[in-house]
Amino acid sequence: MVARPRSAVVATPDAFPPAGVTAVVFDVVGTLVEPAVAVAETYAAAGRRHGIDLDAATVARRFATAWRRQESNDAAAEIPFATSRDRERERWREIVGDVFGPHAAAAAIFADLWAHYALPEAWRPVNRGAALAQAALNAGLAVAVASNFDERLLAVAPHLDLPASAGAVFPSSEIGWRKPSQAFFRYVEQRLGRPPEQLLYVGDDPELDVTAAMAAGWRAMLVG
Ligand SMILES: [Mg+2]
Incomplete structure (x- = not known):
């Protein structure tokens, strides 16, 4: 991933990552990448x-x-x-x-x-999401992606510079649940081995990403 200026990360850099968060989990489409063509x-x-x-x-x-x-x-x-x-x-x-x-x-x-x-090549990065991911990595946090995408995400992720190691890419087709199901978030918690209060979900959908994550006991951040 290309490092971006810290000033582009968030309006209040000391608010990200929030205290107590040990892992940041990103939505993918609309958050880290978007279709290159409409x-x-x-x-x-x-x-x-x-x-x-x-x-x-x-x-x-x-x-x-x-x-x-x-x-x-x-x-x-x-x-x-x-x-x-x-x-x-x-x-x-x-x-x-x-x-x-x-x-x-x-x-x-x-x-x-x-x-x-x-x-x-069907996808291009979303700068704000990429900057947040870089900030999370800079802060030494674990970073993962969890998405209502399917197994194609596993193949394409290494080429998109997604801020997660191969073992931390979780498409819904592999989880067995889509957002906003609570089971989606429970699965990711178990895979990351962390309690919900240490997890922050970052996404562009107010319902699927923010409301659903908070209902699961996670913290959440809306981007976009
Ligand atoms: Mg999205």
């Missing part, structure tokens, strides 16, 4: 390659609706927010299906997009 543009381009011409605004609208439908499905499941590699893959297959509708090329578009977001 998702709607990437989807629209994938559609065009397979003969479906949708403008990015239409894709963006459909994607947002599709995303919410998946979140609702997980919340309403018999075991809410339980997940797996299969469930995560199915989530994205359904989102792509919702965006493009029934079409002979749907499977090929899904395969294209699944492969695309497994590539390091």
Whole structure:
């Protein structure tokens, strides 16, 4: 990771990391990295390659609706927010299906997009999150990432300079739970061998990252 000026870390540098915290766990998408190209543009381009011409605004609208439908499905499941590699893959297959509708090329578009977001070049760093991670490392804290991502994160993480060693990258598909499940946070606690009050979760989503982490007894910080 490229070191960034300390002044870019936080407005009040002495507030980070908070006293008593021994490990900082970062969300990934929107916190440490973001898509290098707008998702709607990437989807629209994938559609065009397979003969479906949708403008990015239409894709963006459909994607947002599709995303919410998946979140609702997980919340309403018999075991809410339980997940797996299969469930995560199915989530994205359904989102792509919702965006493009029934079409002979749907499977090929899904395969294209699944492969695309497994590539390091699909992502770019989020400077504020990266600076916080560097500050945590400078302070001698353990740093991990835990994300509602799937197993593709394990392959791509080493190429993204994520501030965590290979053993401290926790995608939901491997945890077996998605945020906001408390089980997501309990799993990470156990893997890090630390009690919740020593853990700080940093993320860009007020509900999934901040409310959920605090409900689990962690401290939380909203970025972005
Ligand atoms: Mg996020």
